[in-house]
Amino acid sequence: MNVPSRMDLRADKCSIERTLDIVGEKWTFLVLREAFSGVRRFADMQATTGAPRQVLSARLARLVDEGLLRKEPYREPGQRQRDEYRLTDKGRDLYPLMVALMHWGDKYLSDDDGPPVRLTHRGCGAPVAQHFRCTDGHDVSGPREVTPVPGEGAELRSA
Template sequence: MATYDADMSEATLGNVPFRVDNCSIERTLGIVGEKWTFLVLREAFSGVRRFADMQAATGAPRQVLSARLARLVDEGLLRKVPYREPGQRQRDEYRLTQMGLDLYPIMVALMHWGDRYLSEPDGPPVLLTHRGCGALVEQHFRCADGHEIAGPREVTPVHGPGASVTAAGSPAHAGDAAS
């Protein structure tokens, strides 16, 4: 069984270090792991859909914003929806897909971390409230059986069915590793 200690740089299988070669975190960062992409997503979650509005809100250079929007569309996080203002040419709005919407907990976690460690002395610049009752939104981790998880020391990483693992410097598929 794999264990994790905050002082360790990688998880271990028994006493043998292992690294998942097809890491989901690494793959996700390959798509969204860049400042402008997160700012585009922040605006999309805030309801901004049009290029000019997104550029004004993010301050991104036109070419950078165009490239980020194209990548997010290509990766399936945003979709283009055509619109036309009277007397203008057709343009596209950018709307979150389900794949994009599923990034919301990550965005909220980043915001809460920033609020905790980087806010001004007066407090966070934005608060998230539940539309139904007005209470502040909080994030919690729970296992599938409903137990609340306080932090990483209560979590044990184990190989998933699709893991490709390197143990002691030699590549292997998770099914090949002893567990």
């Protein structure tokens, strides 16, 4: 049986393209970085990201609409009710992507004195590292050890 190649498949069904459609913008990644660091309030996110107010508001609204963040109301004494932004399971599932971007930046873009942040395991203090493994438990060192095959949702391009 002839297995279609990646070139034979419809590009608009690509999971990478669909993901980038939601998160593939600088301010969105910075908002997610802050959410993963425990920052939940608009003013704090604006201060740590430097995002213009309208940009931050639009990014937060999109992340809520897409189900990556959820709003949770809070009220400081004597103040009006406001919303905090908390990661959903869908949002938390982006953590490995964020760590991969950070590690790449640490390797190729850090200043001579090293990366600005190191991730350590809360339980023991050891550095956090990412590894690829197949479901049979074999380490996968890179793209040359991976074969893309059409998935259940693949569709062939029209001729």
